[in-house]
Amino acid sequence: MKKVLLGAIVLAAGSFAAWHFLAKPQAQSNTVATTSNTVIASTTGEQKTLRIALEGKYPPFEYINEQNQLVGFNVDLANALCKEMKVRCEFTRFDFDNLIPSLNENKADAIVSSLSITDEREKLVQFTDVYSKVPGAYVAEKKAKLIWPVITAERIKGSSIGVVEKTTFDDYLSNEMDSKKVNIKRFKSADDMMAALNKGEINLVFDDSAVLGQFLGKPQNGERFEMVGNRIDSAKWLGRGEAIALRKEDGELRDQFNIALRKIIANGQHKEMGYKYFTLRIL
Structure with a gap:
């Protein structure tokens, strides 16, 4: 009904x-x-x-x-x-x-x-x-101090990266990030992914920079998190x-x-x- x-x-x-x-x-x-x-x-x-x-x-x-x-x-x-x-x-x-x-x-x-x-x-x-x-981007907690201009698997070795499954962002990480060095954790939705980031269950997220910018625009998020590394504009993987x-x-x-x-x-x-x-x- x-x-x-x-x-x-x-x-x-x-x-x-x-x-x-x-x-x-x-x-x-x-x-x-x-x-x-x-x-x-x-x-x-x-x-x-x-x-x-x-x-x-x-x-x-x-x-x-x-x-x-x-x-x-x-x-x-x-x-x-x-x-x-x-x-x-x-x-x-x-x-x-x-x-x-x-x-x-x-x-x-x-x-x-x-x-x-x-x-x-x-x-x-x-x-x-x-x-x-818009390009893709990474967001992490400020206290992680990920100051590198480019995010690579070697530089964040041992970290967990959240991404929405079966998206172009998932395609990018699956092909460009060494899964032996980082743990790619896939979520059904962006809501689930951001909730996991807030709970500290993952170290970074990779998603649309416009979406992440809106997330950081909320004071409680902007105080704790920040965009890190380079913006990703790969037509090959992100479309x-x-x-x-x-x-x-x-x-x-x-x-x-x-x-x-x-x-x-x-x-x-x-x-x-x-x-x-x-x-x-x-x-």
């Missing part, structure tokens, strides 16, 4: 290829509905519904706030694009490693979840233009930027997303959304 919050009404939709049409359009504003593993947020009352897949555990890109609302840069971005495309956004959460399978199983129409463009992923899906591109993923056959939908994305970049909406969540430019 679905639990409806904030007076939201979840409307059933019939499926026609990538587009979904509601029997009775109903305007909704910042509404959230949840089941045990799904959060749906809707902002417009348009008839066409576009199903957006995301993880929802990657602040400030996407997360559940204290009011149990799905929020973050990716949510704002998707809503802005849906508005330009004159469709209704419907968000569904999946585990990160199940995003692409769910898309290709027609459980969603697009993935807006900071998915990096890589050669391996392009074998499974197609991507829109890039909407964010060529983050973009919206679509099924390979949905070329028309990709083109519509690109038109909308270029428009919100040109009119400043994208930059404004970035300033809302990040301390550095993401594109």
